Amino acid sequence: MLNPELKLNTKLFDKNVEQLPIRQGFGEGLLEAGEKNLNVVGLCADLTESTKMNLFADKFPNRFIQIGVAEQNLASVASGLAAMGKIPFISSYAMFSPGRNWEQIRTTICYNNRPVKIVGSHAGVSVGPDGGTHQAIEDIAITRVIPRMVVISPCDAIEAKKATLASVETGTPVYLRLAREKTPIMTTEKTPFKIGEAQIFWQSENPKVGIVATGALLYKALEAAKELEKSGIESLVMNLATIKPLDEKALISLAKTTERIVTVEEHQIRGGMGSAVSECLAKNFPVPIEFIGVDDQFGQSGTPDELIEHYNMGTKDILKAVNKILKR
């Protein structure tokens, strides 16, 4: 059952579950952050509407800087603003930032210890028809490897808003991973959120498997948990919104309880959230793990549903992985 303490969206399994793009939550969060904190500034590389930074830009034109198609400059200009006490949010598609400008993020932001917030929209294959060039499925790997970087992958628009507001306060570089498509709303305004804290969204009395998901695919994991319950398999589903710093305590506790883990992410298997989980568990409490994610391939055009299915990241793939791991 859904964890009642988290005050999740009770209608989340309804056929007409409310859906919103995760990036919308960022846009609203940044607007609110801008109202609360005069040091918040926004910079964008010609994708202001697409990344929903337009809400901030329209309200605070004096604190918005249009950089143009120049993502390397985007990162380093933000570093300079942060050096003067600003809290810059930089937005583009994840493929271009932190994709194209990785070294600038590493050196001028993280090595320099500047609290720039890197907002990568359009992450994952569910970007859809734009095709593989625009589908960032390597971004978690390249951001979590940089010292000082906090990596957050919110599961829905409401969590994205909270993550945006929380990012203002960290004093560190943050990577905020967003998705383009409308995705189901799983949380509510009342659901607690804290950077670095994983949450158990789906509980059961006698769980045999722990499913750890990040981003919008968390919904597929919850669907899978519901299906499993019908066939008498109890599970726990964890929302791992913060990939770095990793909530090791919660993960170890999950592994001890379930002794089997399935990770679910819309990202390359290699280097992603599942890798982070396995690094932690291999060291602290080794258990069998199955990884749901893109298996060393590039994306392509299609509808989000077609692509999720093609790359084996759907509900039935999670069920398959669970059945497989139960036999290990």
Add this chain to the structure above:
Amino acid sequence: MEITDEKLVELKEKANNIRISLIEALIVAGSGHTAGPLDMADIFTVLFFHTLKHNPKKPDWPERDRVVLSNGHICPVLYSTMAHAGYFPIAELKTLRKFGSRLQGHPHRDFLPSLETSSGPLASGLSQAVGMALSDKIDHGLTSDRRIYALLSDGELESGQTWEAAMLAGKEKLQNLTAVIDRNNIQIDGYTETVMPLESLSNKWLAWNWHVIEIDGHNIEEIADAFEKARAVFGKPTVIIAHTIAGKGVPEFERDYRWHGNPPGKGPTDKVPADKQGEVALGELRTLGGKIRSEHQ
């Protein structure tokens, strides 16, 4: 600010002492860059001992001007200048590039917090300086009193990020921003015009709506005058193209790109044998008596 004759003598001597200290540091380090640090000594001297609003005893003073060194590999001249200005003891220069030293091979703020930025990978300094200038523009408008200085090499202009930053600075009319290009015509693989021609350099900056000043980068008065003129330019950032002689101050090293990335003792040996390079360099500098000749004099 007018430079008196007395001040001029003082600055020339200072520049020479900065050169001596950086060569001494490079000799002890056994690795590092020689040509750029030597040729930028006069500009660093004018900046830190005449132009800049700063307080070495209070490096985090919020009102200070900002200096962003983009080509971090010339840090021996930055460190030497900062030491002579009083940011840290001159004796500490001998720790350059050693384990645990505050003076990392390329500047790192974690080790030396009085640095405005960490640098090494080329061409991101102008962007950071643009960000600093934009911050003041957001807070105080175009007439912000504080100056932001970006120090660039010519070789790094081959990287596109410089031009991304130049475009933005022109668009935003950042009159509080002054960039200085060390136009020494060399880079690690050869002469810039062989590796990748940069000319016509001034026209490139003019095209992005910058005010361009060309100077002799070893003429103290010209350097100081250019920084002053930049303050008076309205609605445009200023770039000072400083024509310098690579390796300036040690005639045996001058104009030779092979001195870009080598310290005395490891440079080309056709003019001076390796084991004499340190001695020759210090000998030349110690007898200059603060009288670096400008090429145009």
